[in-house]
Amino acid sequence: MLRVEGITQVFGGVTALRDVSFSVAEGEIKGVIGPNGAGKTTLFNIITGIYRQTAGDVFLENKIVTSFQPEKLALRGMVRTFQNVELFGAMTVMENVMVGLHTKSRCGILSSCLKLPSHLREERHILEKAMTCLDFVGLAEDASLVAGNLPFGKGRMLEIARAMALEPRIILLDEPAAGLNSRETAELGALIRKIRGSGVTVVLVEHDMELVMDICDTILVLNLGQRLAEGTPREIQENPAVIAAYLGEG
């Protein structure tokens, strides 16, 4: 599904990532973990086209997508969420999800200005689809609220709903459990399973070990910008190098 080969990222004199390679199989939930500063978010930013890496390639469904712009990746079925929740704060919950349907609709400036019949049909379709997506994450009742006023936990859910509106093939979640309480984290775990159940491959960066060990099929461990280990949750838990890195004995 997703394959990353030899990613190296140098910021000034700092090497944030050094020759990182891994692959994600279709339909799996892949966890990316590592201590702070390991380069997890940098890796996500490279895969999703927000940073341009110093070296290395990214393949999506065996096609090279290295340095593709995010909007182009969206058309290929790759979408992500952000660590700091990047909602469209001044827009309603519903409108946020409707933007997620941007690639699923066609009307341009002219047909929007003139309100052509095709535009009205499309708007109705977008509205229905958006409602389904809100239902999927359990935010249907908050549809008309302004997104910026949502409590943090619901904001995270909305970001996922918006991403799912794109009907992605693969979704990358950047610390989806950060700032959530234990009940919300449990709901998130169930939601991620539901996303995979709908046929979407999931990659997540996460610090909440309980969640990662619970839902991930395989885990990639990064440390100091390098690949430290990869394997099933059980293998990772028993890996001495991983334990050392986390306990700081490295």
Place this chain on the structure above:
Amino acid sequence: MGSERTNLLKFLLFSGSVLVAPVLFSGGYLMNVLVFVGINTMLAVALNLLLGYAGQISLGQAAFFGLGAYISGVATATYGLNPWAAMGCAAAIVGLIAFAIGFPILKLKGHYLAMATLGFGIIVYIAFNETVELTGGPSGLTGIPYFTAGTVQFDSDMKNYYLIWGFALMTILLSVNLVNSRIGRALRAIHDSEVAARVMGVNARLLKVQIFTLSAVISSVAGSLYAHTMTFISPASFGFNFSVELLTMVVIGGLGSVYGSFLGAALLTLLPEFLRTFQDYDIVAYGLLLILMTMYMPGGLVRIPSFVSPILAKIKAGVGKHA
């Protein structure tokens, strides 16, 4: 954003008011001012699409307005083209210019974008002044013909009022449609978080350039209308000051509100006329009013209802208690 029906109702109500306004102020000097309100409304709405919705600043709007006016003026006064054809040519040329400069300029953000558009405005202003053979230079361009339709010549304030407001209403209708569409949502998304909008598949770079171009084309049409109703233009009308005045109209009226831009345009166009009573102090009163409004109504004139209604509710509750 309102539903379909309220949007339509609002527009019909507004159009009706525009239609009967001349009857109330029949003739006289005020008609001439109302013509300017129409032109400024077009310009403010155009800037608001860019600033209030897409969140991209432009301090060069007066340049697009001026280019529309000058291309129209020169093409008709010097080369004898029909005013309507000249207006179309001007819009096409200005659109191409905006599209071409849009790609490099709109890569910039915030202050840098403001500086770049400001620079463009100044270059165009200097060009109007210096290309004397073509534009007449600082003393202006005279002899621009009126619009004609069949045997009717648009040579009175009354006729021009209806002509210009026809265009202004069209601008408002198309803009309201646009901002309530998929494109409008994408623009507001770029405003709130460009990176998230791009991740959602919005081609932010292209869309920003497109809306910049649309904004320039509307401004150009307003410029042509201005040239053919005034029949005289000079660079002074298209300088940096006017770009700032347009910006003020949009902010005072309310960012991200099409009708707010009308309110801002109307206020800033009419205010100087009413402040004449202060004679020498009119500019002081004008400045003071603007400062007070931005301080106490940062949302702009359109937010007045939401500003007043809690106060009214409080008064009502108070009355209820005593009764």
